[in-house]
Amino acid sequence: MPLLQVDPKLLDAANAFRRNPAAGLPPLLAAVGAPHDVQLLVTPLGELKNEQQPELSAKLLDAAGKTATTQLGWEWSAQADASLGLSIAPMLDAEENRQLGIAPADGHVVMSYGAALSLSAGLSGQQRIGAWGQASANLSAGTDARLWWYVQAENRASVVDAAADAARYWLLPNDLEGLLRLAPDPMFWGLRLDLKAQLTAGLSVGAKAGWTAWTYGLDGARAGVGLSVGMDARLQLQHQGGMRLHVRPEQRGGAWGLKLELETLDAHDERFGVTLSAGLDLRALAASAERALRAGWPALDAGRLSALTQPGTALGAQLGELLRAKIANPELEQLALLLFGQRALPDVERQLVDRLTAPLVDALDNASQQLASQSADAAQLASDWMERLLGKAAGDTLLGKPSVAKAANAALKAASSALTAELKKLDGEIQAAQAKVKAGASDALDKLLAPLGAFGARLNEELAKLDQNPVSTAIAKALQAYNDARAGLLAALSEAKKARLGITLSEQVQRSRNASLAFEGWFGPNGDRAAAQRLYQALCSGRIGLLGELVDAASAGGCFELGSGWLSETSKLVDSESALLSLFGRDFSSSRVSLIGMRFKADLWGHLSAADANVDIEAVTKNQWLQRSVSLGVYVSLAQRDGQAELSLSLKGAYAARGKATTKAFVQHVVDDYAALLGARTHRDVGLLLNPPVAPENAKAYWRDLVLTLPVALNAPAWRRFEALDPAQVQACFLAHGLDCLDQYYAGMAGFSHTSPSEVLKELADENFKGGGSQQARMLAYLGLYRPGHVSARNPDLDAANRVGIAVQSGTWTDGSRRLSVFHRFAAVLRCARTLHAAGPRLRAILLAEPMQGPPAAFRAGIEPLLMEIRDALEAVAVASETMSGIGIGTFDEGMTWAFNTFILAMADLIGQLPPGFLLMAAGPGDAQPVPLLLS
Numbered sequence: 001m002p003l004l005q006v007d008p009k010l011l012d013a014a015n016a017f018r019r020n021p022a023a024g025l026p027p028l029l030a031a032v033g034a035p036h037d038v039q040l041l042v043t044p045l046g047e048l049k050n051e052q053q054p055e056l057s058a059k060l061l062d063a064a065g066k067t068a069t070t071q072l073g074w075e076w077s078a079q080a081d082a083s084l085g086l087s088i089a090p091m092l093d094a095e096e097n098r099q100l101g102i103a104p105a106d107g108h109v110v111m112s113y114g115a116a117l118s119l120s121a122g123l124s125g126q127q128r129i130g131a132w133g134q135a136s137a138n139l140s141a142g143t144d145a146r147l148w149w150y151v152q153a154e155n156r157a158s159v160v161d162a163a164a165d166a167a168r169y170w171l172l173p174n175d176l177e178g179l180l181r182l183a184p185d186p187m188f189w190g191l192r193l194d195l196k197a198q199l200t201a202g203l204s205v206g207a208k209a210g211w212t213a214w215t216y217g218l219d220g221a222r223a224g225v226g227l228s229v230g231m232d233a234r235l236q237l238q239h240q241g242g243m244r245l246h247v248r249p250e251q252r253g254g255a256w257g258l259k260l261e262l263e264t265l266d267a268h269d270e271r272f273g274v275t276l277s278a279g280l281d282l283r284a285l286a287a288s289a290e291r292a293l294r295a296g297w298p299a300l301d302a303g304r305l306s307a308l309t310q311p312g313t314a315l316g317a318q319l320g321e322l323l324r325a326k327i328a329n330p331e332l333e334q335l336a337l338l339l340f341g342q343r344a345l346p347d348v349e350r351q352l353v354d355r356l357t358a359p360l361v362d363a364l365d366n367a368s369q370q371l372a373s374q375s376a377d378a379a380q381l382a383s384d385w386m387e388r389l390l391g392k393a394a395g396d397t398l399l400g401k402p403s404v405a406k407a408a409n410a411a412l413k414a415a416s417s418a419l420t421a422e423l424k425k426l427d428g429e430i431q432a433a434q435a436k437v438k439a440g441a442s443d444a445l446d447k448l449l450a451p452l453g454a455f456g457a458r459l460n461e462e463l464a465k466l467d468q469n470p471v472s473t474a475i476a477k478a479l480q481a482y483n484d485a486r487a488g489l490l491a492a493l494s495e496a497k498k499a500r501l502g503i504t505l506s507e508q509v510q511r512s513r514n515a516s517l518a519f520e521g522w523f524g525p526n527g528d529r530a531a532a533q534r535l536y537q538a539l540c541s542g543r544i545g546l547l548g549e550l551v552d553a554a555s556a557g558g559c560f561e562l563g564s565g566w567l568s569e570t571s572k573l574v575d576s577e578s579a580l581l582s583l584f585g586r587d588f589s590s591s592r593v594s595l596i597g598m599r600f601k602a603d604l605w606g607h608l609s610a611a612d613a614n615v616d617i618e619a620v621t622k623n624q625w626l627q628r629s630v631s632l633g634v635y636v637s638l639a640q641r642d643g644q645a646e647l648s649l650s651l652k653g654a655y656a657a658r659g660k661a662t663t664k665a666f667v668q669h670v671v672d673d674y675a676a677l678l679g680a681r682t683h684r685d686v687g688l689l690l691n692p693p694v695a696p697e698n699a700k701a702y703w704r705d706l707v708l709t710l711p712v713a714l715n716a717p718a719w720r721r722f723e724a725l726d727p728a729q730v731q732a733c734f735l736a737h738g739l740d741c742l743d744q745y746y747a748g749m750a751g752f753s754h755t756s757p758s759e760v761l762k763e764l765a766d767e768n769f770k771g772g773g774s775q776q777a778r779m780l781a782y783l784g785l786y787r788p789g790h791v792s793a794r795n796p797d798l799d800a801a802n803r804v805g806i807a808v809q810s811g812t813w814t815d816g817s818r819r820l821s822v823f824h825r826f827a828a829v830l831r832c833a834r835t836l837h838a839a840g841p842r843l844r845a846i847l848l849a850e851p852m853q854g855p856p857a858a859f860r861a862g863i864e865p866l867l868m869e870i871r872d873a874l875e876a877v878a879v880a881s882e883t884m885s886g887i888g889i890g891t892f893d894e895g896m897t898w899a900f901n902t903f904i905l906a907m908a909d910l911i912g913q914l915p916p917g918f919l920l921m922a923a924g925p926g927d928a929q930p931v932p933l934l935l936s
Helices: 008-019 023-034 094-100 159-167 176-182 283-298 302-309 313-324 329-340 348-366 367-373 379-388 394-400 402-442 444-450 451-468 470-493 527-542 547-554 665-676 686-690 697-704 717-726 725-747 757-768 775-783 796-804 815-847 854-873 896-912
Strands: 056-071 074-092 106-130 131-154 188-216 220-250 255-281 502-525 560-583 585-601 610-623 627-641 644-660 708-712 920-923
Touching: 008 023, 074 329, 094 188, 106 159, 106 188, 131 159, 176 255, 176 527, 255 527, 255 717, 502 527, 502 854, 527 547, 527 560, 547 560, 560 854, 585 854, 610 854, 627 815, 627 854, 644 717, 644 815, 665 686, 665 708, 665 725, 665 896, 708 717, 708 896, 717 896, 725 757, 725 775, 725 815, 725 896, 757 775, 757 815, 775 815, 796 815, 815 896
Parallel strands: none
Antiparallel strands: 056 074, 074 106, 106 131, 131 188, 188 220, 220 255, 255 502, 502 560, 560 585, 585 610, 610 627, 627 644, 644 708, 708 920
């Protein structure tokens, strides 16, 4: 059975309509099942009200088919749809007439007759690859064409009569001669064509595998460890085309011709992405760790912690209980008389105990050190305070009674002994906990709970104090730290997501290109008909290209007048890379996005009138404490000024840092380091410049929301100054500032622990270029040995190491590995300077070359390789952090990276940027303007 079918009765009705439109229209409408009111169809157009205007739309073809086959393991499915419709639209209103350039004659209206064709087809399939993978593919295509004819009719004509008379005007858009013959006819007002087409293809391949490895948990039981790896790759291609053509009669110089307005679009989009992932599931091992913790690390109740923190309070409570039990009522009355001036009251016992213990509580809480070290007798201290409380006579009288003195001393001794015993017991537990922490430093528990190591470090620090200072406050602090650590560990282990480790690497590339043509002209009935046909058919084909020669020939032949015509092209290349490390519920991410954009505009002969290009790089490093970003962009602009083409370049960028770990100390650290490199003055206390809130909780929120920024900008005049410098001066400036930044950043770190990067570089340069000019020349020559490309300190380029004289071993961390990666990036920073310095002359050689003529695509192809070089150059300096975690190398408060600092310091120096260099600024919550943090 054919995929698409048309009812034979419909074909018969269509043939009858073609032979006799007036008589054949009602049967045709009936055959296609078009809903209509017969009375309205025969009503004169001038008598129809707006709400009565009929709008008929009939599908002449509506069919769909679907098949499914299996071949070579692929499961395929396919479908196709097609529809063809005829419509008679209502009369055009005044606004529509204005837009289309239509002016109906008196007593007439203009009707719109339309035909619409829609075709679509699709194919998709999928196949499994082994046990873990699957591939899928899809292909789809579609087109949508809509054609309208605008024909005038008398008000007295009915819809049926108007449609029958209009049929002779229904010519195709590419029939130039036929349309020219209709141009003088006052009933014909032209036609309009909208055409859209799209082709899409896609391919994806994915795989995921998982295994379970067995190990022994911390409680001795077997525990499973889940391992998983995954890969997903996708490719998608899309091509879109479109055309809008409007042809209408227009009279010029007494001759009727056709005014043509055309817009065409050709768009391509390509996308490719690949994602790699790996995971480690430690939930079973975490469960065993939690069991081990609960068994070996007993919890401390709040009462015991309180007794250590406030020993006087605990002692006073015990003393009160003992006093109540030991003192007889007659003695109680005597105490009441001494203390309150009267005999027993209903609540005298409570008041008495409160009066006696209150000063003891305060005093003993403040004397906890003496109690803990047993340097004073608790009973003697208590007797002294009772004497101060009651007076010596009263104290002697009271304590002179054997029963009272015995009861008081017994209570105080019992309470003091209980407290001392408690302290000794808890001290023993702390020592045991300390031993357990030290013993477990290298076992699986320590490795498993590495992200929580800060708790353990704090605990060890507090416990270490007990060896030299056995004071209850230190014990209490240690116990509290222990309890906090224990609670944190158990909370971390109880959450399944924090018992997983995972890493995801992703790269996405998108390339798009849009070409368009805008054209307006008038075709006359006379002159060189062949030249007119060639130009008209080229326009109707939708081809986008140089039409100058065809326009010249048609104009010379006296058959065409050009109104306007432009060719334009835009393109965009986006490359994004990202890495995400999930470690026990904490995410560390690093991303880089680059964008190359180009825009060109030329006339029909290819004379370039305007061009713009940009290269943007943004690098972001983010964790739960801080987010740092660096952005840099080079912008190219070509414009016509006073008839002359002028090309200008500029640069913009910024460093930004914010996050909940932002503190005054961090901001001060960044400011001091930057000022030291600049040789500028800085305020000793940035807090005085920023004026944060005084209240601690408000101050913390202020620093958390504060944004530290360093905007960078070179306008067109500044870029011209940079470009005019001697290349050797540019390289020397970047080398000098780079050495300063390296020495500051890597001071005392691995690879340079007993020296400095500048000294190591000088030694390597001397070894490789003995006697070769100045020290500066030798260092530049040495750095020139490094080839473009990224080198990782963990996996160094062994060929590069041999070439530059650095001993390294693949897969092993050595001082040589660090030196190789640092100097390789330094060489890339110098290459960035050379590339940017030469960018202007190289771009002018392409865009301003005589003659400035060619299709926009040729200009795009000419400068795209150079823009990609600029992108690669900026990547070497647009570095937000030296590590993916964003923590930094050997520091938790990493400021601006040395590569970015080198770039901005050298650029500021070369162009004479004042006040000193580019300004480091900060903006807190509510600040109307950023606050400069350097003093000029």
